[in-house]
Amino acid sequence: MMIDKKDTIVYELCGKTYINLTNSCTNECEFCIRNIKDDVIGKNMWFKYDNIIGDDVIDALNINKENLKDEIIYCGYGEPTLRLSALIKSAKYIKENFKNKKIRLNTNGHGNLVYQTDIVPQLAQYIDSVSISLNAQDEETYNKISKPRIKNAYIGMLDFVKKCKKNGIDTTVTIVTHFKDYAIDVEKCRQIANDLGVKFREREYLNNGY
Numbered sequence: 434m435m436i437d438k439k440d441t442i443v444y445e446l447c448g449k450t451y452i453n454l455t456n457s458c459t460n461e462c463e464f465c466i467r468n469i470k471d472d473v474i475g476k477n478m479w480f481k482y483d484n485i486i487g488d489d490v491i492d493a494l495n496i497n498k499e500n501l502k503d504e505i506i507y508c509g510y511g512e513p514t515l516r517l518s519a520l521i522k523s524a525k526y527i528k529e530n531f532k533n534k535k536i537r538l539n540t541n542g543h544g545n546l547v548y549q550t551d552i553v554p555q556l557a558q559y560i561d562s563v564s565i566s567l568n569a570q571d572e573e574t575y576n577k578i579s580k581p582r583i584k585n586a587y588i589g590m591l592d593f594v595k596k597c598k599k600n601g602i603d604t605t606v607t608i609v610t611h612f613k614d615y616a617i618d619v620e621k622c623r624q625i626a627n628d629l630g631v632k633f634r635e636r637e638y639l640n641n642g643y
């Protein structure tokens with residue numbers, strides 16, 4: 434497949450619209466798609482300059498406005514909350530200009546640790562649902578598989594889950610199964626989700642990233 438070398442901010446996958454905000458992340462997950470390929474369905478996901486601002490996203494949305502799907506998902510090749518102002522500005526724009534679109538945030542849940550403040554009330558103004566990478570049943574396993582570059586990442590992520598739920602965001606925690614021989618205990622992870630009162634989704638690792 435030919436890879437389009439241009440920066441990709443807005444792209445489409447499986448009937449949904451995705452937004453790529455950054456290539457930065459506070460984790461280095463073993464199973465991250467960024468380790469195995471540079472593109473999603475032929476779209477280059479690495480930015481030449483990793484400095485996307487809200488207006489860049491708004492421009493990209495307007496270029497694609499005829500083709501935007503019902504659900505718009507902040508995801509991409511990095512952690513979207515690391516570009517918080519671009520995320521908030523563009524999500525507000527979507528809600529005000531593209532009616533009836535649902536917005537989902539896929540995140541590692543480190544946002545409050547990064548900013549050392551609770552960003553969830555800000556997100557809750559525009560984000561309908563959030564998918565947070567639980568990744569493991571305990572901190573030790575999480576640290577092995579996700580290699581966080583931030584202190585207290587697992588505990589901070591769990592607290593982020595609680596705050597999303599408390600702020601009325603439709604909240605799901607996710608795990609990736611069948612990746613190498615990592616000892617992911619699916620039932621313990623499911624129990625964590627139940628105890629937190631949030632949804633649970635397990636996704637089998639697929640090395641094409643789809």
Ligand code: SF4
Nearest residue numbers: 458460461462465541
């Ligand atoms: S949190 Fe997501 S973007 Fe970051 S390293 Fe893990 S899989 Fe990749």
